[in-house]
Amino acid sequence: MTETRPDPVDERLPRLRAALRDADELLVCLDFDGTLAPIVADPDDAATTPATGAALRTLDATPDVTTAVVTGRSLADVRWRVDPPDVYAGNHGLELAREAAGSVAVHPVARKRASRVEKVCAALGLALDPIPxxxxxxxxxxxxxxxxxxxxxxxxxxxxxxxxxxxRLDDDSLSLSAGKAILEVRPDVPWGKGDAVDLLASSHPGDPLVAYVGDDVTDESAFRAVEPEGIGVHVGDGPSVASCRVDSPAAVASLLHWIASVFAADEPVGEGAVVPASLR
Structure with a gap:
């Protein structure tokens, strides 16, 4: 798939509505920063807005819907920032927590290389300290x-x-990648958000329609995992392999409420169908 500028989501609503109406189960995976929470200067200040928090709770309470937050943040960090979805996938899916089961799984290679990440981070802290x-x-x-x-x-x-x-410090066991105003040091293993979404879909007891909403370059592997059979929604105006886009976390909140309404068959069909004003 080639990255292009996705269509506005309102141009895809008939297709999305039909897919949601035909699905028996739904798996909705969401990035955190820039998707559920607005981007802020200090990452420690990031938080969901009341609207996105309410939308996620509404979706999570909808029968036959599974929700997952898939983020570059650690589990320990993201868990207190957003009301519990069914699943948290932290560190780009290297750690996975299923809330109902009370289980946490960690990629075995990532666990073994945690001490190397710690060593590199300590050295980076010293080297980059002079940079304001x-x-x-x-x-x-x-x-x-x-x-x-x-x-x-x-x-x-x-x-x-x-x-x-x-x-200088690593022996090719770690890799470096770029995101929006970040550089990320990770174990050099073929695993990312797309793999986490594939795992969640394949381990689901049913055969869900899979949707993914995200804003960063790290979300592109997840869009590739769900498109074209599922629904990929890019947040923002840049190029993406997602099939449609919304402008902001505020529009994400409207979209999630709409998805819950359509999937639960609470939305009228035909001329009476409700389209959120922020998505028109």
Missing amino acids: GCRVENKRLTGTVHLRSVPRAARPAARRLTRRVLD
């Missing part, structure tokens, strides 16, 4: 260099230093 606004976060299984508060002129230097530290 730069912060290194150790998420146990992965590490993040936050650049959003770094002056744009200093970001190239931060990227060079990060690459230099990783090259």
Whole structure:
């Protein structure tokens, strides 16, 4: 699939409505930052809005719907930021918590390389300390260099230093990737958000229609996992392999309420069908 500018979601509503009406079960996977929560300068301040929180609770309470938050944040971080969905997939799916079962699974290679992530994060903290606004976060299984508060002129230097530290300390067991104003250090294993979504879908007791909503480059593997049989919704205006887009977390809230209404058959069919104003 090639990344293009997705269609506005209101242009895809007839297709989405038909898919939801035909489905017996639904698996809705959602990114956190930029999707359920607006992007903020300090990641520690990120929180769902009342509207997105309410929409997720409505969807989660809908019969035959499974909800999952799939995020680059660690489980320990995201769990207190959003009311419990059915599943949390933290660190890009390297750790998976199923709330009903009370179980947590961790990718075995990621667990073994956690000490290397810790070592690299400590070295990055020292190397990047002179760069204003730069912060290194150790998420146990992965590490993040936050650049959003770094002056744009200093970001190239931060990227060079990060690459230099990783090259000096690691033996190719870790990889470096870029997201929106971040650099991420991860175990060099073929696993990402798309793999986590595939696992959730394949381990589901039924055969659900799968939807994924996200805003970052790390979400593209998840869009590829669900499209074209499922529903991929990109948040924002950039290129994506998702089939449709919304503008913001506020529009995500409206979309989730609409999905719950259509799937539960509470929305009238035909001319009386309700389309959220923010999605028209």
